[in-house]
Amino acid sequence: xxxxxxxxxxxxxxxxxxxxxxxxxxxxxxxxxxxxxxxxxxxxxxxxxxxxxxxxxxxxxxxxxxxxxxxxxxxxxxxxxxxxxxxxxxxxxxxxxxxxxxxxxxxxxxxxxxxxxxxxxxxxxxxxxxxxxxxxxxxxxxxxxxxxxxxxxxxxxxxxxxxxxxxxxxxxxxxxxxxxxxx
Amino acid sequence: xxxxxxxxxxxxxxxxxxxxxxxxxxxxxxxxxxxxxxxxxxxxxxxxxxxxx
Numbered sequence: 001x002x003x004x005x006x007x008x009x010x011x012x013x014x015x016x017x018x019x020x021x022x023x024x025x026x027x028x029x030x031x032x033x034x035x036x037x038x039x040x041x042x043x044x045x046x047x048x049x050x051x052x053x054x055x056x057x058x059x060x061x062x063x064x065x066x067x068x069x070x071x072x073x074x075x076x077x078x079x080x081x082x083x084x085x086x087x088x089x090x091x092x093x094x095x096x097x098x099x100x101x102x103x104x105x106x107x108x109x110x111x112x113x114x115x116x117x118x119x120x121x122x123x124x125x126x127x128x129x130x131x132x133x134x135x136x137x138x139x140x141x142x143x144x145x146x147x148x149x150x151x152x153x154x155x156x157x158x159x160x161x162x163x164x165x166x167x168x169x170x171x172x173x174x175x176x177x178x179x180x181x182x183x
Numbered sequence: 184x185x186x187x188x189x190x191x192x193x194x195x196x197x198x199x200x201x202x203x204x205x206x207x208x209x210x211x212x213x214x215x216x217x218x219x220x221x222x223x224x225x226x227x228x229x230x231x232x233x234x235x236x
Contacts, residue, residue, distance in 0.1 A: 115213035127206035132194050139190065165197055169189035177186065 024060040024080055031058050034078075034091035037151070041144035043137060044092070047099040051076070056102050058095070060086070067098035069105055071112070076102050089157035092145070093138050100137035104130055139163065139170045147171075 024030065035058070038044035051058065057075045062082035069076050076098035080086040086094075104110040110133055113126035142158045145151040158167055185191070 115210045116217060120207060120210045123210045124203050124206040127209070128199055128202045131202040131206075132191075132199070135194065135198065136187070136190065163198075165193050166190065169193035170187065173187045173189045176189075 022061045022063065024062040024082065026080075026085055027060040030060045030078075030080065030086050030088075030091050031095075033088045034095045037088055037092045037145065037154075038095055038141065040149050040151075041141045042148075043140040043144055044096055047096060047103065047137070050103055051099055054102075054106055056099070056106075058098075060091075067094040067101075069098055069101040071102075071105050074102075087157065089151070089154040090161070092154060093142065093158060093161065096138050096141040097134045100134050101130070104133060109133075135163070135166060136170075139166055142167060143170055143174065147174075 035048060039048055050056075055074055057073075059075055059077040061077045061079045063079050064081065067076070067078045076095070078086070078091060078094035078098055080091075105112060110126070110130045112130070113123045115123050118126070139158075142154050146155045155167060158164070
């Protein structure tokens with residue numbers, strides 16, 4: 001595909017798409033449910049407080065990408081295909097990931113690396129570190145909501161997303177720390 | 184014992200490869216697009232083309 005075709009595709013040239021149409025029809029309901037649940041976990045509450053203090057806006061978009069952070073706009077988004085409703089546990093896990101990515105960026109802990117200026121190995125290392133950190137935050141939220149609040153559906157959803165072993169490993173780590181009195 | 188040793192080990196074993204693959208593909212795409220833009224901005228010199236002839 002040539003450059004113009006790529007740009008046209010990216011900009012949806014010639015279609016009726018506008019930025020406003022990217023917002024999911026059920027955004028308000030999805031976000032209300034997700035933030036209410038996220039607020040019940042210690043990690044999630046801290047993320048929502050961070051968003052509130054830094055003026056980060058939350059959105060639900062109707063596209064395919066899972067979640068992310070738009071630094072230029074100070075917005076985090078989670079995505080759900082148009083016409084579908086998002087199960088609350090998945091929205092909670094996505095929102096936790098998106099907010100952590102915003103926190104990585106805004107606190108300079110794990111800023112998004114520049115693919116143009118960095119060599120491939122350094123770029124990949126940095127992106128993997130960000131991914132691991134994001135997943136750690138999501139796993140913490142899932143653990144807290146399930147073990148502390150008894151919301152077991154969120155564990156099932158995390159398993160469906162392919163993170164069963166990660167959750168079990170985290171749980172074992174917490175147990176070990178409790179035995180050692182470090183948590 | 185290191186904190187979250189099992190989590191770290193499981194991520195490194197089971198999930199980091201996918202993240203590496205995705206990041207490498209992204210890096211390659213960015214550089215490919217960058218190279219195309221450079222080519223559009225600076226057309227190759229054509230010694231057979233002589234302006235005004």
